[in-house]
Amino acid sequence: MAETILIKNGRVIDPANNLDTISDILIEGGKIAKIGKNITAEASQYIDASNKIVLPGIVDMHVHLREPGREDKETIDSGSRAALKGGVTSVLAMPNTEPAIDSIQSIGILKEIIKRSAKIDVFISAAITLGRQGNQLVDMKALKDSGAIAITDDGASVEDEAIMYETLKMAKKEGLLVIAHCEDRELSAGGMVNAGFTATRMGLRGISKESEYLRVKRDIAIAEKANARLHIAHISCAESVEIIAKAKKRGAQVTCETAPHYFSLTEEAVLGYDTNMKMNPPLRGSSDRLAIVQGLSDGVIDAIASDHAPHTDNEKEIEFERAEFGVIGLETILAVSITELLVKGALDWSGLAEKLALNPARILGIDKGTLGIGRSADITIVLPQEEWLVEKKGFVSQSKNSPYIGKRLKGKVAYTIYSGMIAYSGISKNQAQEH
Ligand code: DOR
Ligand code: ZN
Secondary structure (H helix, E strand, O other), X not given: OOXXXXXXXXXXXXXXXXXXXXXXEEEEOOEEEEEEOOOOOOOOEEEEOOOOEEEEOEEEEEEOOOOOOOOOOOOHHHHHHHHHHOOEEEEEEOOOOOOOOOOHHHHHHHHXXXXXXXXXXXXXXXXXXXXXXXXXXXXXXXXXXXXXEEEOOOOOOOOOHHHHHHHHHHHHHHOOEEEEOOOOHHHHOOOOEEOOHHHHHHOOOEEOHHHHHHXXXXXXXXXXXXXXXXXXXXXXXXHHHHHHHHHXXXXXOEXXXXXXXXXXXXXXXXXXXXXXXXOOOOOOOHHHHHHHHHHHHHOOOOEEOOOEOOOOHHHHOOOOOOOOOOEOOOOOHHHHHHHHHHOOOOOOHHHHHHHHHHHHHHHHOOOOOOOOOOOEOOEEEEEEEEEEEOOHHHOOOOOOOOOOOOXXXXXXXXXXXXXXXXXXXXXXXXXXXXX
């Protein structure tokens, strides 16, 4: 049963409606019923949001939930709980599961699991090619009709240009978003860390920036030729930002995301062979990190997505070269963004809400990311000044491979409201009553 919740005196941020003001919010029947000052209503729950920030629930458009097939890494249940702890109320699940999400059958299996165990909205992306092998296109119409909203071979690029062209043409016709993982495997093959001094010092093969940005360039060119829309996943280097900025200027229908690790960490972090710093694309140089921050603040980069990529200790606590690529991120996406972007002045609260909720919702074409009246009440309430230590034992996610373990972050989720219910509370009695 949906309850009536009255949120009092929070600083309400809703960029879709140009809102940044101290206000109350009334939630009824799972929806936002009223926003305004001095709302009085009989409610079953009251939240004192004074000194807190009230944001649209985070929409994380790049999440590996690993189900079906790799339940040892994460499940839709554990991933949903991790999301709620991080203030995330909607995710786009990546299709590189086992089996890959490339057929009506596999979407059917996934939908069953979502229905049974999701505690947030889990949107479905399907593969572009069968088995993500890069050869044969999926049946886009069938997958769209079964509920996929996007397609991606994430984890791999579509190497064949003709297939990528066909993908963009067909996806346009079917109304599916194409998400490109940009990596030229001929250039990156065998690479482990950023090419250059880090790779040399560590005695490992490098993943060059060219392997990313040349593919960004190629995929945008193909999208322009097909007159189609393209979203580029997890950009990590300055050249990609520049290429996308230019493409946007000339009117290409391109959007992109980055992940918190690319604006908060650099390749220096990997020199100690910490496998929690190993991901693909890899951490880059400090000028790349600054270009990503700049791209976020000037609008070239549309969205922040976690690229939550859980791996077990068995796959991470081993030699660097054998360890899997990827880091978890659902529980830290907001705090890292606050610590690195808001506190340092690159984005204000509205800007942050745009990158974390509004823009990803718009890119995905889903009715999320705003606090508009009548919308589903997905709301994240934040204690902006609260500092916390990231500890391995503190993670709800089934996997613990976070690059932030041992670091202090600013900004803590006080409450996550999903569909009009308080789905997570991270607040002590004292903090709840603080004025
Ligand atoms: O680091 C990564 N991990 N990059 C990817 O593209 C895939 C992901 C995964 O699935 O583990
Ligand atoms: Zn990827």
